[in-house]
Amino acid sequence: MTLALSTEGLTKTYSNNLAALKGIDLRVQKGDFFALLGSNGAGKTTAIGVICGLLKATSGTVKVNGLEQKKHISEVKRMIGLMPQEFNFNPHQPNIEILTTSAGYFGITRDKSSLRAELLLKKMELWDRRFDVAQSLSGGMKRRLMLARALMHEPQILILDEPTAGVDVEIRQSIWQYLTQLNKDGMTIILTTHYLEEAESLCRNIAILDEGDLIEQSDMKKLLSKAKKQVLILESEEKLPENISIEHCDCEKLDDHTLKVFQGESTTISDVVIELASSNIRVSHLRSAQNRLEKLFLLLTN
Amino acid sequence: MWISFQTIVIKEVLRFARIWIQTIMPPVITTSLYLLIFGALMGDRIGQMQGIDYLHFIVPGIILMTVIMQSYANTVSSFFMTKYNNSFEELLVSPTPNWVILTGYVSGGVSRGFCVGLAVTFTISFFVEIRPYSFTILIATFFLTSIMFSLAGFINAVFAKTFDDIAIIPNFVLLPLTYLGGMFYSIEILPSFWRGLSVFNPIFYMMDSFRLGFLGVGSIELWKAFIVPIVMIILLALIANYLLNRGVSIKTE
Numbered sequence: 073m074t075l076a077l078s079t080e081g082l083t084k085t086y087s088n089n090l091a092a093l094k095g096i097d098l099r100v101q102k103g104d105f106f107a108l109l110g111s112n113g114a115g116k117t118t119a120i121g122v123i124c125g126l127l128k129a130t131s132g133t134v135k136v137n138g139l140e141q142k143k144h145i146s147e148v149k150r151m152i153g154l155m156p157q158e159f160n161f162n163p164h165q166p167n168i169e170i171l172t173t174s175a176g177y178f179g180i181t182r183d184k185s186s187l188r189a190e191l192l193l194k195k196m197e198l199w200d201r202r203f204d205v206a207q208s209l210s211g212g213m214k215r216r217l218m219l220a221r222a223l224m225h226e227p228q229i230l231i232l233d234e235p236t237a238g239v240d241v242e243i244r245q246s247i248w249q250y251l252t253q254l255n256k257d258g259m260t261i262i263l264t265t266h267y268l269e270e271a272e273s274l275c276r277n278i279a280i281l282d283e284g285d286l287i288e289q290s291d292m293k294k295l296l297s298k299a300k301k302q303v304l305i306l307e308s309e310e311k312l313p314e315n316i317s318i319e320h321c322d323c324e325k326l327d328d329h330t331l332k333v334f335q336g337e338s339t340t341i342s343d344v345v346i347e348l349a350s351s352n353i354r355v356s357h358l359r360s361a362q363n364r365l366e367k368l369f370l371l372l373t374n
Numbered sequence: 375m376w377i378s379f380q381t382i383v384i385k386e387v388l389r390f391a392r393i394w395i396q397t398i399m400p401p402v403i404t405t406s407l408y409l410l411i412f413g414a415l416m417g418d419r420i421g422q423m424q425g426i427d428y429l430h431f432i433v434p435g436i437i438l439m440t441v442i443m444q445s446y447a448n449t450v451s452s453f454f455m456t457k458y459n460n461s462f463e464e465l466l467v468s469p470t471p472n473w474v475i476l477t478g479y480v481s482g483g484v485s486r487g488f489c490v491g492l493a494v495t496f497t498i499s500f501f502v503e504i505r506p507y508s509f510t511i512l513i514a515t516f517f518l519t520s521i522m523f524s525l526a527g528f529i530n531a532v533f534a535k536t537f538d539d540i541a542i543i544p545n546f547v548l549l550p551l552t553y554l555g556g557m558f559y560s561i562e563i564l565p566s567f568w569r570g571l572s573v574f575n576p577i578f579y580m581m582d583s584f585r586l587g588f589l590g591v592g593s594i595e596l597w598k599a600f601i602v603p604i605v606m607i608i609l610l611a612l613i614a615n616y617l618l619n620r621g622v623s624i625k626t627e
Contacts, residue, residue, distance in 0.1 A: 128621070
């Protein structure tokens with residue numbers, strides 16, 4: 073499989089001697105939906121900054137679709153669409169102008185960019201607000217505007233730094249659907265997010281950064297399979313008996329109707345439900361006490 | 375590259391046109407006051423300067439001062455704001471070369487200098503009859519002046535960290551240099567020491583050639599008046615391009 077993005081020995085040390093990246097080797101396949109995770113200050117935004125040409129790397133190389141970024145900076149920039157974490161548009165500019173101006177920087181004529189802006193603003197449900205200035209938008213609307221702007225020049229690789237922060241549930245779902253569709257259409261998407269369930273449900277591959285080091289890079293399924301033990305919260309309509317025991321699992325009664333089960337390695341969720349049913353306890357609702365990826369993430373990053 | 379350049383210029387023109395009450399109106403009002411006070415009310419008492427009525431004599435200076443201040447103000451405020459709200463990142467992630475960014479911003483400054491200069495000239499035409507001596511000299515001086523001060527404004531914005539930093543140079547350097555550059559007087563009336571000092575003021579050269587183009591009177595030879603801004607433009611353009619390439623105060627080191 074061809075690589076959409078690769079870095080080799082990428083380091084970035086800021087002038088205050090802070091080593092933000094310590095020689096990371098990233099591999100993102102073409103057409104992938106890739107999660108780049110890490111806690112605050114792990115180096116995610118620095119890595120994105122270097123890849124997009126916002127920051128100069130101290131050493132190492134970045135290749136985009138096989139082209140070395142330093143030698144082919146213009147071509148590489150055309151291939152990438154960036155939606156940064158911080159709002160970085162002129163708040164006094166009308167929304168439609170923000171999009172057409174951005175497209176103009178990529179060499180797209182006003183006629184073409186106006187059509188594309190219309191399409192994207194409609195997609196992001198911002199068409200009615202096209203002549204309003206950006207500062208009048210809500211936080212979620214601003215995020216959608218930034219996503220539309222990143223897509224104006226039809227990039228091959230879309231880099232999203234916290235795309236759904238501050239976005240309400242309904243809009244977040246529609247953004248997820250849209251991103252999934254873009255990915256199906258062949259766009260490579262790299263996502264950083266603090267919503268780990270977002271990464272888990274959208275991404276196929278994952279890398280985890282911790283204090284500038286790449287501590288994990290693998291297939292999402294493979295990584296999640298490492299999290300064998302789960303903590304389940306079960307609810308029953310009937311009143312729970314005082315003592316409940318499930319083979320290979322530890323149980324803790326939270327209240328008369330709620331049970332916390334520490335799932336054993338060899339036990340499946342079905343085993344738990346069947347065993348409770350045999351004790352005349354019908355499970356009306358079941359949920360995981362902690363997201364599996366979240367659990368792994370905390371484990372890997374201490 | 376052409377489209378990128380066009381985009382920056384359109385963005386800049388729309389920016390100052392959108393806030394015309396802040397950008398175009400104040401110079402028009404100030405000009406009217408200058409002409410009313412220094413020209414119509416006091417002009418007759420002052421008499422003539424270099425053989426020309428005082429009201430006519432100050433007209434080129436007023437127009438050029440407007441061009442200087444407006445060209446400078448446009449690049450310094452616009453570029454500083456793009457740094458302030460991080461919208462400069464839009465340009466950094468695009469394939470637009472740095473020299474195109476620079477020429478785009480400078481053209482924005484020149485455009486504002488031209489628009490406001492034209493508005494001021496139109497206002498002046500209600501007070502005095504405007505009959506330029508040489509359009510070629512006027513246009514050449516206008517471009518040299520506005521390019522030079524747009525570049526200077528750009529460099530100021532690169533180093534500026536606060537709003538104070540973008541107000542200090544125009545108020546404490548540019549305005550005094552403009553007044554002392556012969557806006558209201560001919561350097562021929564100055565004592566020799568002050569006359570000698572004036573030759574170190576670059577605005578003096580532009581003021582002189584603009585007055586020559588307007589009224590047909592000047593204190594120095596035309597080539598001298600043109601060479602100073604040309605050298606300054608080359609120097610400032612090299613500095614500005616170097617700063618952009620190094621990413622000074624734009625890219626975190």
